[in-house]
Amino acid sequence: MNDMTNKPKSGEPAGDDTKLTFRRFKNGENMWTGWKDLTEKIFQADHSYKCPTYVHRTPPCQGSCPSGHEIRGWLAIARQMDKPSVPGMKWQEYAFQRMVEANPFPATMGRVCPAPCEDGCNRNEVDDFVGINAVEQYVGDWANSNTLKLPAAGTFTGKKVAVIGGGPAGLAAAYFLRRKGHAVSIFEAHDKLGGMMRYGIPGYRTPRDMLDTEIQRILDMGVDVRLNTKVGRDVTVEELEGAFDAIFWAVGAQKGRGLPVPGWEGTENCITGVEFLDAFNQGWVAGTAKKVIVVGGGDTSIDVASVARRLGHITHKAEKDIDAHNVLGFTAHDVAGDRKSVV
Numbered sequence: 001m002n003d004m005t006n007k008p009k010s011g012e013p014a015g016d017d018t019k020l021t022f023r024r025f026k027n028g029e030n031m032w033t034g035w036k037d038l039t040e041k042i043f044q045a046d047h048s049y050k051c052p053t054y055v056h057r058t059p060p061c062q063g064s065c066p067s068g069h070e071i072r073g074w075l076a077i078a079r080q081m082d083k084p085s086v087p088g089m090k091w092q093e094y095a096f097q098r099m100v101e102a103n104p105f106p107a108t109m110g111r112v113c114p115a116p117c118e119d120g121c122n123r124n125e126v127d128d129f130v131g132i133n134a135v136e137q138y139v140g141d142w143a144n145s146n147t148l149k150l151p152a153a154g155t156f157t158g159k160k161v162a163v164i165g166g167g168p169a170g171l172a173a174a175y176f177l178r179r180k181g182h183a184v185s186i187f188e189a190h191d192k193l194g195g196m197m198r199y200g201i202p203g204y205r206t207p208r209d210m211l212d213t214e215i216q217r218i219l220d221m222g223v224d225v226r227l228n229t230k231v232g233r234d235v236t237v238e239e240l241e242g243a244f245d246a247i248f249w250a251v252g253a254q255k256g257r258g259l260p261v262p263g264w265e266g267t268e269n270c271i272t273g274v275e276f277l278d279a280f281n282q283g284w285v286a287g288t289a290k291k292v293i294v295v296g297g298g299d300t301s302i303d304v305a306s307v308a309r310r311l312g313h314i315t316h317k318a319e320k321d322i323d324a325h326n327v328l329g330f331t332a333h334d335v336a337g338d339r340k341s342v343v
Contacts (some may be wrong), residue, residue: 061132064120064321067103071117071132078135092142100150104175105168105214107144108197108206110137114299142212153221154181162187162244164231167195170250171218175319177248178221185224185244187231195252199281200274200300202307254278259295273300280307287311 061071074095074252076082084094099106108135121129151206158184163170166188174184192198193215197206229235233337240247256272258264269289273296279285285307292308 024173031262040250049239060120061117061130064116064192065102069102070098075130075132075135076141078139092139093146095135095139095146096143096148097151099136102220103173104150104286105140106136106196107140107210107214108168110134110140112197112201112205112299140214141210144210148217150175150217151179152173153178156183157181159183159245160243161246161248162240163248163250164235164240165195165250165252166190166193166225167250167252168197169252170195170248171263173248173250174223175218175221175339178218178223185226187226187229187235187240189228189230191227193225196254200254200279202281202303204306256300265320273304274316276304277307280311285311 059072062069065071074083075263076093077084077091077098078103082094084091088154096106103109113133114137115130115133118129121132123129157180161176161177161182162185163177163184166186170186171193174186177184186193190199194334195212197211198208231237231240237247254274256274259270264270273294275302276285280304288308288311289338293307294305
């Protein structure tokens with residue numbers, strides 16, 4: 001049998017003939033024996049048990065959101081990491097309450113927001129961004145289906161605010177002002193509220209019943225609305241300044257940009273995308289030319305092309321050209337089926 005005596009270790013006197021056993025440590029010793037400062041072993045190592053450094057900073061998704069949504073918060077709710085404190089409350093309602101702290105239109109924004117939050121998502125460094133818009137849309141639709149309400153208005157402060165414009169900015173301003181307890185009156189030139197959400201985006205992207213539900217939720221907080229009222233025509237600025245403590249101007253950006261080329265002004269059959277969509281959404285457009293050219297590649301141009309396609313000359317659909325399990329290639333079906341409903 002080989003000699004199993006322990007070999008000398010660094011710092012030990014030579015000639016140690018201690019017999020080896022199955023035990024790792026001697027009596028009274030452990031893995032920390034000899035380490036006077038555990039910080040050196042734990043925090044200065046460069047492998048797995050080195051603790052990370054946490055920096056208090058706005059999450060990149062929230063920092064990229066124009067409305068400052070607490071995205072990480074309601075995603076934690078969706079993952080069941082943060083549970084409601086009220087017994088019996090659904091997580092969807094809890095997430096909805098968190099969402100409307102920043103934006104009272106989750107169902108609408110979940111459909112049409114360009115999602116800069118997803119561009120800033122940390123998961124882009126690993127695989128792909130989290131589907132933030134999809135979660136927001138789902139929670140917004142669930143809130144509409146279950147008739148959830150917004151937080152109650154605050155105690156009346158005695159202050160009155162005039163909001164000029166009933167679009168997303170004006171409605172959001174009315175919502176936050178009512179939460180603070182101020183009286184709010186919205187002055188809108190059209191016969192319906194919604195602004196560009198209604199008159200700039202086609203109904204197949206923002207269903208009107210969904211939009212009306214989210215708008216009515218704000219009006220139920222006690223907001224006064226004056227439709228078909230245009231400042232400068234039906235009421236003067238001087239009258240508003242005399243009747244209200246403050247005026248919030250939310251007239252929006254409803255003017256399109258023409259082509260920066262000579263001869264654009266006054267050219268027949270050439271209009272901006274915003275003008276075309278506004279006319280369509282107000283029911284003034286029942287058809288288009290056989291050939292339409294759309295200059296541009298942004299969201300507005302895609303809406304224009306989609307509307308023009310819907311108002312085109314496709315009246316029937318050919319079933320034989322489409323595989324039964326295909327999820328693409330239904331343009332003709334979409335156009336033929338929606339033509340009557342959107343005109």
